[in-house]
Amino acid sequence: MLVSLKEVKKYVDLSDLSPEQIADGLTFAGIEVEEVSTLASGTNLVIGHIIECEKHPDSDHLHVLKVDLGPKYGVEQIVCGAPNARKGLKVIVARVGAKLPGGEIKASVIRGVSSNGMCCSLNELGVNPKYLSESQTAGIEELPEDAEVGNEDVLGYLGLDDSILNLKVLANRPDLLSIYNVAREIGAIFSREVNIPSYEVKENFKTDLVVGSETEKCTQFAGRELRDIVIKESPKIMQEALRSMGIRSINNIVDIGNYVMLLTGQPLHMYDKDKLPAHKLIARTDLEGDFVALDEKTYQVKNGDMVISSEGKMMCLGGVMGALECAVDNNTKNIYIEAASFDGATIRRTSSRLGLSSESSQRFVKGTNHFQADEVINFASYLIKEYCDAKECSDIVHYQNEEEPNRLIVSSVTKINKRLGTDFTKEDIKGALERLYFQVKFLDEYRFESLTPKFRLDVSCDADLSEEVIRLLGFVHVKSILPNLDVKVGALSLRQSRVKAIREYLLDQGLDECLTYSLLSKKNAEKFNFLHDEEHYQILNPLTDEREVFRTHIAYSLLEVASYNVSRQAKDLALFETADMISKSSRAEHLSIVLVGNRYLRDLLSQIEYSFYDLKGLVEGVFSILGIEASRFKFERYSSSKEELHPGKSANIIFQNKPIGVFGELHPNAYKGFDFGKNKVFVLEMDLEPLLEAKVTINKMAPISKFPTVSRDLAFIIDKGVPASDIIKVIKVAGKGIVKDVNIFDVYEGSNISPNKKSVAINITLNSDHTLTDKEIIDAMDKIKFELNKKFNIELRM
Numbered sequence: 051m052l053v054s055l056k057e058v059k060k061y062v063d064l065s066d067l068s069p070e071q072i073a074d075g076l077t078f079a080g081i082e083v084e085e086v087s088t089l090a091s092g093t094n095l096v097i098g099h100i101i102e103c104e105k106h107p108d109s110d111h112l113h114v115l116k117v118d119l120g121p122k123y124g125v126e127q128i129v130c131g132a133p134n135a136r137k138g139l140k141v142i143v144a145r146v147g148a149k150l151p152g153g154e155i156k157a158s159v160i161r162g163v164s165s166n167g168m169c170c171s172l173n174e175l176g177v178n179p180k181y182l183s184e185s186q187t188a189g190i191e192e193l194p195e196d197a198e199v200g201n202e203d204v205l206g207y208l209g210l211d212d213s214i215l216n217l218k219v220l221a222n223r224p225d226l227l228s229i230y231n232v233a234r235e236i237g238a239i240f241s242r243e244v245n246i247p248s249y250e251v252k253e254n255f256k257t258d259l260v261v262g263s264e265t266e267k268c269t270q271f272a273g274r275e276l277r278d279i280v281i282k283e284s285p286k287i288m289q290e291a292l293r294s295m296g297i298r299s300i301n302n303i304v305d306i307g308n309y310v311m312l313l314t315g316q317p318l319h320m321y322d323k324d325k326l327p328a329h330k331l332i333a334r335t336d337l338e339g340d341f342v343a344l345d346e347k348t349y350q351v352k353n354g355d356m357v358i359s360s361e362g363k364m365m366c367l368g369g370v371m372g373a374l375e376c377a378v379d380n381n382t383k384n385i386y387i388e389a390a391s392f393d394g395a396t397i398r399r400t401s402s403r404l405g406l407s408s409e410s411s412q413r414f415v416k417g418t419n420h421f422q423a424d425e426v427i428n429f430a431s432y433l434i435k436e437y438c439d440a441k442e443c444s445d446i447v448h449y450q451n452e453e454e455p456n457r458l459i460v461s462s463v464t465k466i467n468k469r470l471g472t473d474f475t476k477e478d479i480k481g482a483l484e485r486l487y488f489q490v491k492f493l494d495e496y497r498f499e500s501l502t503p504k505f506r507l508d509v510s511c512d513a514d515l516s517e518e519v520i521r522l523l524g525f526v527h528v529k530s531i532l533p534n535l536d537v538k539v540g541a542l543s544l545r546q547s548r549v550k551a552i553r554e555y556l557l558d559q560g561l562d563e564c565l566t567y568s569l570l571s572k573k574n575a576e577k578f579n580f581l582h583d584e585e586h587y588q589i590l591n592p593l594t595d596e597r598e599v600f601r602t603h604i605a606y607s608l609l610e611v612a613s614y615n616v617s618r619q620a621k622d623l624a625l626f627e628t629a630d631m632i633s634k635s636s637r638a639e640h641l642s643i644v645l646v647g648n649r650y651l652r653d654l655l656s657q658i659e660y661s662f663y664d665l666k667g668l669v670e671g672v673f674s675i676l677g678i679e680a681s682r683f684k685f686e687r688y689s690s691s692k693e694e695l696h697p698g699k700s701a702n703i704i705f706q707n708k709p710i711g712v713f714g715e716l717h718p719n720a721y722k723g724f725d726f727g728k729n730k731v732f733v734l735e736m737d738l739e740p741l742l743e744a745k746v747t748i749n750k751m752a753p754i755s756k757f758p759t760v761s762r763d764l765a766f767i768i769d770k771g772v773p774a775s776d777i778i779k780v781i782k783v784a785g786k787g788i789v790k791d792v793n794i795f796d797v798y799e800g801s802n803i804s805p806n807k808k809s810v811a812i813n814i815t816l817n818s819d820h821t822l823t824d825k826e827i828i829d830a831m832d833k834i835k836f837e838l839n840k841k842f843n844i845e846l847r848m
Contacts, residue, residue: 051219053232054294056212057313061233062244069213075239080521081226082218089294090175090210094148094155096123097193097201098169103137108161115169117143120200129165134189140197141190142170142204151176177210181293209290222508224416228315229295231505238485238522248425249432257444259386260330267356267393268333268368269452272423275323276434277384278441279303285437297409303378303385306433308409315505316389316418316426317410319358319366323384325376327361331388333368334359335396343371343406355400356392369397369414370406385434389427391420391452399591417507421454457502461512464496469516472527482522483515545742548676549628549639552738555675559668561624561643566607568629569597577723578605578694580712580735584633602633604642605735612644612731613724621729622647624660628738639742643668643713643734646726662699665713665732669703672736677746678705684775688712693719695733703736706744711736759790760816760827764834766844770799770808777838781814784837785830788822791815809847 055069064072073083102116106129113135115128123145135141145167148155152174157166169190173179179187197207205211217226225231230246237244257275284292284305292299297308307318321331334357341351341364349367351357356368366372369392378385397414401407427446434440463476480490480498489501502509509518520527542550557563574596575586584602592598601607604627612623623646631640645660666685673683686709688700700714713734721731768777778792796811803809816822816830838844 051217051227052294052296053215053217053229054212054291055215056294057229057291058233058236061230061246062237062242064236064242067240069215072236072240073215076215076217076235078524079235079239080517081223081235082220083215084218085214085216087214087216088176088210089212089214090172090177090205090208092144092148092150092170092175092205094145095170095175095202095204096120096143096145097197097199097204097207098126098141098143099199100135100137100139100141100169101125103135106161106163108163112160114163117141117167117169118199119143119145122200126166127164128167128169129160129163130169130190132169132171132189134185134192135169139190140193140195140199142172142175142193142208144168144170144174150174172208172210175205175210181298209286209293212290212294214294219416221416224413224418224507225315225505227413227416228505229313231315234487234505238487241485249428251428251431251435251443253445254442255444257447258329259444259447261332261388261447262330262449263333263451265333265335265356266451267335267396268390269450270391270420270423271331271333271449272389272427272446273331274387274427274431274446275384275444276387276431276438276440276442279383279385279434279438281378281380281382281438288437301380302437303382303434306430306437310426310430310433311409311413314422314426314429315413316422317369317413318426318430319372319388320378321365321372321376321386321388322378322382323386324382326365326386327363330360331365331386332359333357333390333392337362337364339364341367342374343367344374344377345371346374349404349406352403354396356396358388358390367400367404367406368392370401370404370408370411387427387430387434389423389430391418391423395591419505419507420452421504423448454504457504458499459502459509459512459515460493460497460499461515462497465512466516466519469513470520470527471529472520473529474519474523474527478523479519482519486518486522488515488518545639548742549738551675552641552672553626553628555671556626556643556668559624559671560649561626561668564608564611564625564627566604566611566627566629567597568600570599570601570606571596572599574606575599575601578609578733578735579603580605580690580694581709581737582633582636584635586633600632602631603735604629604631604640605644605733608642608644609724609731609733612646613726616646616727616729617725621727622650622657624649638737638739641672641711641734641736641738643732645732647729660730660732662701662713662715662732665734666701669711669713669734669736672741676741676744677749678741678744681779682706682744684773686773688714693717695720705740708740710740755817755819757818757821760822762814762816762827762831763795763811764814764831765796765809765811765847766838767803767807767809767847768838768842768844770806772842774810777810777812777842780837780841781812781834784834785814785816788816788818788826788830789814789834790817 069086073086077083096119098117098119100115101118104114106112106114111131113130115130116125117128118125144150144155146155146157155168172182172191173187201207219226234244259273259275261271261273263271281301284299284302288305288309289299295312299305303320307320311317335354337357338351338353341349343349357364358366358368365376392414394415394417397411401411424446431443463479467474483490483500487503490498492498582602586599588599608625608627626643628641631638645664648657648659650657683705685701686704688702694717695714696717702709703711716731774794781792782789793813795813798809
């Protein structure tokens with residue numbers, strides 16, 4: 051934001067402060083000043099009067115001038131090439147020795163004619179050309195006839211004797227987009243009295259204007275009617291003030307709106323009352339269609355854009371630009387003033403989409419004071435009566451759907467000093483806050499309550515009060531010693547240690563860890579969502595449609611990563627990711643694994659294609675690393691109407707009788723959305739929450755048995771649908787006490803076996819606390835066969 055110190059001086063005394071001192075004070079108080087500049091510069095300047103103008107004898111475009119510089123400097127001869135140089139003109143003269151932005155002026159001889167000085171244009175004094183007319187940039191500046199010849203305060207006469215601070219206003223200090231508040235800040239920093247004027251305007255009648263809002267994005271709307279105004283050029287003092295702060299003068303009514311906005315931080319909009327379809331202004335966000343703006347361009351308004359309407363017609367794109375249909379022009383006589391408060395995010399989206407950023411939109415985006423409408427409208431009305439000759443002024447009509455927030459904060463001297471590492475007294479703290487317009491009342495020796503001024507939108511808690519105290523009193527008060535800290539033993543929580551153990555286990559198994567985006571498109575968020583069909587959180591203003599909702603699973607993101615790498619010739623992949631999944635109904639830690647291509651045993655000398663059992667082994671390893679016994683989980687056939695996993699090569703993971711994960715090979719139709727070529731792909735999605743919260747017993751050491759083990763093989767025919775885990779469970783229960791291990795070493799389906807049957811061969815390891823006798827072994831095997839036959843109706847194979 052550009053701040054005119056000449057304007058600030060109207061409200062706070064800066065007479066003994068240089069622009070550099072003010073800039074340093076603001077910067078050290080946390081308000082960065084990016085640049086200190088002047089509107090124009092030049093030494094040895096004087097107002098002159100051209101008393102003779104002759105053509106140069108050796109040039110077709112140069113003139114030889116005799117210029118009267120007043121009684122102090124007399125008459126000088128100057129060679130000038132400006133096309134508008136003529137006798138009788140009063141001009142700006144840079145005398146010999148003058149230092150201008152373009153260099154130093156020296157006495158010279160131009161084509162045989164001596165020249166002692168230069169007649170200047172404003173551009174040559176450093177004025178930005180955007181504030182100048184075409185004629186001003188083409189020739190020397192033409193001064194009014196009443197300009198005093200010999201006056202050496204040329205910059206002051208032109209209103210260019212101003213220093214400009216370029217403030218970098220961050221989102222946490224929107225109040226500084228107001229000259230009034232910058233003056234208050236400077237006054238607080240340098241302990242100066244600040245006088246902000248208030249304005250009263252006599253109301254002549256009650257307006258029939260109706261204001262309102264049909265959207266929660268506009269919580270405050272105020273308006274006033276003024277009659278019989280005259281549109282004309284703004285007074286010179288206002289033009290100069292606007293130019294200093296980067297705004298070009300248009301006419302008195304437009305300039306007043308801009309001037310009031312710069313001083314108060316509240317954008318205004320003026321409507322030609324007689325061009326409105328009805329005496330009604332309503333804020334809405336549900337209109338769509340073409341909108342012809344003040345710049346005479348047509349913009350497409352979409353649902354969600356802030357619009358001020360009258361009888362359903364769009365009269366203003368709220369906070370961005372008014373409509374040409376109701377624009378104030380030279381024939382305008384009666385106007386409505388609008389002062390409203392709009393939702394910053396809504397204005398930002400519209401402004402960004404249409405490429406219409408302005409001083410007004412920037413203020414709405416960062417935040418405005420929603421409770422100053424009356425003061426701002428009275429100020430604007432005062433100026434309109436003063437400079438636009440308004441004859442009548444109505445009452446102010448309001449729409450207010452927002453309660454003023456509680457601005458009372460309770461804190462203490464002890465708390466502030468402890469937070470800052472200082473030893474400020476209660477008087478120091480009270481004085482600092484009161485200089486910043488906080489109202490402080492002590493409740494006892496240390497505790498106090500502070501009432502935040504309305505314009506400080508960024509202060510909401512006692513931590514903010516601490517910040518205000520230290521930035522005003524200075525960081526030099528922070529003691530340069532390390533604070534006493536309690537030394538504690540750092541440790542991971544049980545949950546963190548379990549997640550860490552899982553990650554380290556998978557890394558040890560040769561998998562690579564990935565980190566993928568937490569945001570997906572709505573369409574992709576539904577793909578490979580095996581576990582939870584829950585409502586997603588949606589980003590209000592996504593940067594792209596590909597990143598608009600929070601994911602509730604990892605599998606799709608990891609498959610995208612694998613596809614990307616396979617398409618770039620990295621065809622053998624083992625990837626995993628753990629991440630926090632958030633939905634509107636739950637929050638859980640998930641694990642996803644993707645296997646593609648081959649697993650290397652001895653680099654390229656020996657490799658095996660990944661299979662379903664590789665994933666199964668990793669899942670069993672995860673349970674094992676957490677100390678969860680195999681009896682507490684099992685695998686079941688997975689079935690789904692979605693063609694995402696192969697129906698015969700996928701499984702559910704059941705833990706404590708609840709499904710917590712799914713894994714398997716991709717369905718043949720699921721490959722279409724990826725670039726995996728002919729490689730088989732296996733994917734796992736697992737909810738880790740039950741595992742992270744599971745109670746496990748501590749592993750105890752058990753001595754290796756001193757007695758020999760006995761191994762027996764058993765082969766039988768069983769129904770095809772019986773899972774191996776059920777067979778193993780029955781065997782262990784039947785041989786309880788002496789069956790130590792059960793392993794399936796062969797499964798056969800084919801010739802000589804019924805289509806709905808399979809042959810299973812099992813190795814059973816027996817052991818006990820003594821040497822097993824033949825009778826004990828035979829009895830155990832007979833019981834196992836009996837239980838298998840009873841449970842599954844098996845047919846033993848000899």
